[in-house]
Amino acid sequence: TNDKKTIAAKPTMYQQPGIILLREGTDTSQGKAQLISNINACQAVADTVRTTLGPRGMDKLVFDGQRVTISNDGATIMRLLDIVHPAAKTLVDISMSQDAEVGDGTTSVVLLAGEILKCVKPFVEEGLHPQIIMQGLRAASVVAVKHLKDIAVQVDLEGSRAMLEVFAGTALNSKLISNQKDLFAPMVVDAISMLDPELLDLNMVGVKKVPGGSVTQSFLVPGVAFKKTFSYAGFEQMTKSFENPKVLLLNVELELKSEKENAEVRITDPSMYQSIVDAEWSIIYEKLDFCVASGAQIILSKLPIGDLATQYFADRGLFCAGRIEAADMTRVAKATGGKIQSSVNDLTSDVLGEAGHFSEDQVGDERFNIFTGCPHAKTATIVLRGGSEQFIEESHRSIHDALCIVKRGLMSRQVVAGGGAIEMEVSKALKDHARTISGKQQHIVSAFAKALEVVPRQLCENAGFDPTNVLQLLRTAHAKSGEEGKWMGVDLDSEGATDTMKANVWEPAINKINSYSAATEAACVILSIDETVRNAQSEQPGAAAGGLTMQQQQQKMSAAMGRGGGRGGGRNPVRRLK
Numbered sequence: 001t002n003d004k005k006t007i008a009a010k011p012t013m014y015q016q017p018g019i020i021l022l023r024e025g026t027d028t029s030q031g032k033a034q035l036i037s038n039i040n041a042c043q044a045v046a047d048t049v050r051t052t053l054g055p056r057g058m059d060k061l062v063f064d065g066q067r068v069t070i071s072n073d074g075a076t077i078m079r080l081l082d083i084v085h086p087a088a089k090t091l092v093d094i095s096m097s098q099d100a101e102v103g104d105g106t107t108s109v110v111l112l113a114g115e116i117l118k119c120v121k122p123f124v125e126e127g128l129h130p131q132i133i134m135q136g137l138r139a140a141s142v143v144a145v146k147h148l149k150d151i152a153v154q155v156d157l158e159g160s161r162a163m164l165e166v167f168a169g170t171a172l173n174s175k176l177i178s179n180q181k182d183l184f185a186p187m188v189v190d191a192i193s194m195l196d197p198e199l200l201d202l203n204m205v206g207v208k209k210v211p212g213g214s215v216t217q218s219f220l221v222p223g224v225a226f227k228k229t230f231s232y233a234g235f236e237q238m239t240k241s242f243e244n245p246k247v248l249l250l251n252v253e254l255e256l257k258s259e260k261e262n263a264e265v266r267i268t269d270p271s272m273y274q275s276i277v278d279a280e281w282s283i284i285y286e287k288l289d290f291c292v293a294s295g296a297q298i299i300l301s302k303l304p305i306g307d308l309a310t311q312y313f314a315d316r317g318l319f320c321a322g323r324i325e326a327a328d329m330t331r332v333a334k335a336t337g338g339k340i341q342s343s344v345n346d347l348t349s350d351v352l353g354e355a356g357h358f359s360e361d362q363v364g365d366e367r368f369n370i371f372t373g374c375p376h377a378k379t380a381t382i383v384l385r386g387g388s389e390q391f392i393e394e395s396h397r398s399i400h401d402a403l404c405i406v407k408r409g410l411m412s413r414q415v416v417a418g419g420g421a422i423e424m425e426v427s428k429a430l431k432d433h434a435r436t437i438s439g440k441q442q443h444i445v446s447a448f449a450k451a452l453e454v455v456p457r458q459l460c461e462n463a464g465f466d467p468t469n470v471l472q473l474l475r476t477a478h479a480k481s482g483e484e485g486k487w488m489g490v491d492l493d494s495e496g497a498t499d500t501m502k503a504n505v506w507e508p509a510i511n512k513i514n515s516y517s518a519a520t521e522a523a524c525v526i527l528s529i530d531e532t533v534r535n536a537q538s539e540q541p542g543a544a545a546g547g548l549t550m551q552q553q554q555q556k557m558s559a560a561m562g563r564g565g566g567r568g569g570g571r572n573p574v575r576r577l578k
Contacts, residue, residue, distance in 0.1 A: 030530055030531035030532070031530065031531075032124065032125070032127075034529070034530065034531060034532055035124055035130065035526075035527065035529065035530060036121065036124060036125065038087035038088075038526050038529055038532075039117045039118070039121050039124070039526065041085045041087055041088040042087065042088050042090070042091055042113065042114050042117050042526055043114050043117065043118055044088070045078075045081075045083060045085075045088045045091045045092075045110065045114065046091065046110055046111050046113070046114025046115070047114075048060075048077070048081065049074050049077055049078065049107050049110055049111065050111060050458060051461075051462055052072040052073075052074065052077065052107050052174075053107045053108065053111060053174070053455070053458045053459060053462055054173075054174050054458070054459040054462050054463070054492070055173045055174050055178060055463075055492055056459075056462045056463040056464070056492060057072050057107075057174055057462050058072065058462070059071060059072045059176070060072065060077050062077065062080040062081070064080060064082075068390060069390070069393070070390045070394060071393075071394050071397060072107075072174065072175070072176070073106065073107075073175075073394075073397045073398075073401065074095055074098075074099075074106030074107030074108075074109075074110055075095045075096060075098070075099035075106040076397060078091065078092045078095040078096070078106070078110065079092065079095075079096070086532060086534065087526055087529060087532065090522050090525050090526060091110050091113055091114070091522060093522075094109055094110065094113060094518045094519065094521070094522045095109060095110050097518055098514060098515060098518055099404075101514050102404060102405070102408055102508070102510060102511045102514050102515075103171075103400065103401050103402075103403065103404020103405055103407075103408065104171050104401045104402075104404060104405045104507075104511060105507075105511050105512070105514075105515045108455060108515055109514075109515045109518050109519050109522075111454055111455070111458060112451065112452070112454060112455070112515060112516070112519040113518075113519040113520075113522040113523050115451040115454035116137065116447075116448060116451040116519060116520065116523040117523050117526060117527075118451070119447040119448070119450050119451045120133050120137070120444065120447050120523070120527070123443065123444070123447070124527075128440065130527040130528060130530070132440055132441075132444070133444055133527055134524045134527050134528065135441070135444075136440070136441045136443075136444025136445055136447075136448070137444060137448060137520050137523055137524055137527075138520060138524065139441065139444075139445065140430055140433075140444065140445040140448035140449070140520075141448070141516055141517060141520035143429070143430060143433050143445070144426045144429070144430060144448070144452070144516050145513050145516055145517065147425075147426055147429040147430075148416065148422065148426055148509060148512055148513060148516070149414075149509065149513070151416070151425065151486065152414040152415065152416050152509040153414065153415050153416070153501070154413060154414055155413050155414070155415055156413075160410065160413065161189065163409065163413075163415065163506070164189045164192070164406050164409055164410060165185045165186055165189050166504045166506045167402075167405050167406050167409040167415075167506060167507070167508060168181070168184070168185035168186075168188045168189055168402045168405065168406050169181045169182075169185040169504070170405075170418055170504075170505055170506055170507055171398075171401050171402040171405040171406075172184060172185060172398055172401075172402050173505070175394070175397075175398035175401070175402075176391065176394045176395065176398060177215060177394075177395050177398050177399075180215055180216060183216060183218070184218070184398075184399065184402065185402070187218075187219075187220045187382060188382075188399065188402045188403055188406055189406055190220055190222075190380070191205050191220060191380040191382060191403065192205070192403060192406045192407055192410060194222060194377060194378065194379065194380040195378055195379070195380070196378045200407050200410065200411070202400075202403055202404065202407060203327070203330075204331055204334060204378060204379040204380070205379070205380050205381070205382065205403060206224070206225070206226070206327070206328065206331055206379070206380070206381040206382070207381075207382050207384060207396055207399060207400070208225060208226070208227065208368070208381060208382070208383045208384065209384050209386075209392045209393075209396060210363050210364040210365075210366050210383060210384065210385055211364065211365075211385075211386065211387075211388070211389060211392060212364040212365060212385065212386075212387070213364055213385040213386070213387075214385060214386075214387075215384070215385055215386050215387075215391070215395065216385075217385040218382065218383060218384045218385050218395075219382075219383055220380060220381070220382055220383075221370055221372065221380065221381040221382075221383065222372055222373075222377060222380060223335050223355070223370070223371045223372040223373070223374045223377050223379065223380070223381065224328065224331050224332045224335050224336075224370070224371045224374070224379060224381055225368050225369065225370045225371070225381040225383060226324065226325070226328040226332075226368065226369055226381075227366055227367070227368055227369075228321070228360065228366070228367035228368065228369060229321050229322060229323045229324055230304075230322070230323055231310065231321070232305075232306060232307035232310045232311075233307050233310070233311065234307060234310040234311035234314045235310055235314070237311075237314040237315075238310070238313065238314040238317075238318065238319050238320070239297075239317050239318070239319055240319065240359060240360040241357075241358065241359040241360070242297050242298065242319070242355075242357070242358045242359075243356075243357055244354070244355070244356060244357075245296075245297040245298050245319075245354075245355055245358050246294075246295055246296045246297055246298070246349075246352045246353070246354065247296060247297075247298045247300065247332070247336045247338050247352060247353035247354065247355060247358075247371075248291060248294055248296035248298065248299045248300070248338070248341070248347070248351075248352055248353075249300050249301075249329065249332060249333055249336075249338045249339065249340045249341065249353065250291075250299065250300065250301040250302070250303075250340070250341050250342075250344070251301065251302050251303060251340055251341065251342045252287070252301055252303060252341070252342065252343065252344055253301070253303040253304055253305075254284070254287055254288065254291075254299075254301060254303075254304075254305045254306060254309040254320075254322070255284070255304050255305065255306030255308070255309065256280065256281070256284045256306055256308045284308060284309070285312075287344045288309055288312050288313075290344040290345065290347055291313075291344055291347070292313075292316055292318070293347070294347035294348075294349075294352065295349065295352070296318070296352055297317075297318055297319065298318070298319045298320070298355075298358055299313060299318060299319070299320040299321075300320070300321050300322075300324055300329065300332065301320075301321075301322045301323075301324065302322075302323070302324055302326060302329055302340075303322060303323070304322045304323055305320050305321065305322030305323075306322075319358070319360075321369060331379045331381075332353070332371065333353065334376070334377075334378050334379050335353075335355070335371060335374040335376060335377045335378065335379045336353025336354055336355050336371065336374050336376060337353050337354060337374075337375065337376035338351065338352055338353025338354075339351045339353075353374075353376075354374070354375055354376075355371045355372070355373060355374045356372060356373015356374060356375070357371075357372045357373050358370070358371055358372075363383060363385075364385065368383070382399060384396060384399070405507075405508060405511065408508045408510050408511065409508040411510075412508050412509060412510045414508065414509035414510070415506045415507065415508060415509060416506070416507055416508075416509050416512055417487040417489055417499075417500040417501040417505060417506065417507075418489065418500055418505040418506060418507045419456070419459065419489030419490045419491075419492075419498075419500035419503075419505045420455045420456025420457075420459055420474070420489045420490045421486075421487045421488055421489030421499075421500045421501070421505075422489075422507075422512055423452040423453065423454075423455040423456060424452075424453065424456060424474045424475070424478050424488070424489070425478055425486055425487075426449075426452055426516075427449040427450070427452040427453055428449075428475075428478045428479065430445055430446070430448055430449035430452070431446060431449045433445060434446045434449065448520075453471060456470070456471060456474060456489065456490050457471060459490045459492065460490055460495075463490075463492050463495075465490075465492075465495045466495075469495075470490055470495065470496065470497065473488075473496060473497040474488055474489070474490070474497050477497055487499050487500055487501035487502070488500070489505065491503075
């Protein structure tokens with residue numbers, strides 16, 4: 001009996017104190033249900049931007065409490081949605097990366113990632129391990145990208161101008177300014193052609209927005225244009241037009257004021273005060289004399305140019321402007337060949353820029369300073385007009401997408417047909433590849449092939465067509481061997497199929513390559529998550545200590561480590577490892 005009591009007194013493994021790992025209030029979810037929940041969240045995000053795809057896509061109005069944004073740009077909408085679901089934010093990331101890398105196709109990549117997850121969801125529900133699914137998706141992505149590269153059309157340098165205009169027109173087809181693509185497509189190509197061909201830095205293409213007028217009044221400046229800055233008295237007396245001027249660029253303040261506001265000066269005679277005032281005047285006049293002596297007709301500065309300096313330059317037939325934005329100053333330096341100076345001492349002729357013509361012109365209600373005919377011009381400025389702020393902002397986003405597409409097209413010189421043609425062709429190749437492999441991977445590759453069909457299907461739905469009939473026509477056309485039917489895509493004019501390569505609906509191959517790769521990686525990231533831990537309490541101010549005193553924190557830590565806290569009092573809903 002004593003032996004039995006001794007044995008009973010020994011603690012069993014079920015009597016061991018629990019180990020608390022996570023903060024009180026932490027929400028955890030795991031397993032198959034969690035994975036399916038993440039897939040459903042991603043599908044909901046994809047459904048949000050689904051209707052914006054293609055030339056017949058609809059716009060979204062997003063109000064963030066302060067301003068209204070009307071757009072059908074996928075990256076803009078994803079950024080403004082402020083998605084809080086931790087897994088669904090992955091789609092926001094791939095949309096941003098597509099926008100940064102290519103500039104267009106941001107809606108397609110989100111839609112494709114959501115469709116891939118939708119097509120593999122039945123396998124998850126049936127218990128297939130996510131690693132098997134991820135392995136199949138990556139293999140399918142490699143085959144898709146390889147086939148795309150094999151069938152991409154190489155464009156030679158002689159036809160590059162026409163090719164780039166087609167790229168820009170295709171990118172603008174789905175935008176608000178699609179009706180004016182004949183105006184903007186050549187404008188975008190001209191802007192890119194003016195950049196340094198080695199760098200193609202889009203920061204050197206300035207876009208200025210002037211409300212009022214018609215969008216058809218937008219124009220391209222082969223040089224630099226910026227809005228007239230704040231001006232002092234005497235500005236209207238200055239010369240507003242120069243031929244072959246010298247340009248001095250400064251980062252110096254040309255304003256009369258005490259050099260040191262907190263300086264202490266002790267004087268013994270009141271007459272000495274006048275000498276201090278005279279010294280301040282002599283300092284500013286010395287700076288102005290240096291500027292005039294440099295031989296420049298135009299003086300620009302990032303810092304203020306005061307009323308004294310403005311009148312001083314006006315009396316000598318010169319032009320000056322202060323408080324110029326850093327981006328505009330950099331583009332002026334690039335275009336004119338000038339060098340920005342932080343001092344007016346030792347100004348030599350080699351630091352001055354040159355321009356063929358300078359003028360100050362009226363654009364709408366604004367005055368613009370315009371440099372043209374710059375010998376070193378590797379920059380351009382597009383001035384956008386429009387009736388409302390929302391329209392001009394959306395026009396700006398459209399122009400940005402077209403600029404990015406033309407830049408990428410100029411670098412890669414490989415094109416594929418748009419309108420869902422390349423998706424159907426790659427889908428056919430993946431279905432053929434799936435028949436050559438065995439096992440579970442065959443079903444995953446087939447699911448990837450089916451997911452690619454979401455692009456032509458959604459193009460039809462957004463245009464009000466019957467997607468079943470059109471997709472059947474496309475499958476029949478692509479099933480033919482050889483070149484016939486390879487570039488058949490959705491005809492949005494006649495609800496049928498057409499050769500989109502001949503219809504000049506082109507896209508850079510790098511656009512689709514990046515889209516397929518990013519969508520596959522996003523789907524794999526979602527599938528690799530089997531548990532989500534969300535600590536809502538840590539998101540609140542002062543949550544680091546949990547509102548507890550030091551003694552309470554020590555007691556809680558002891559309980560968590562299993563020394564004197566039992567099993568945490570049975571009130572803590574967080575996970576315990578036994």
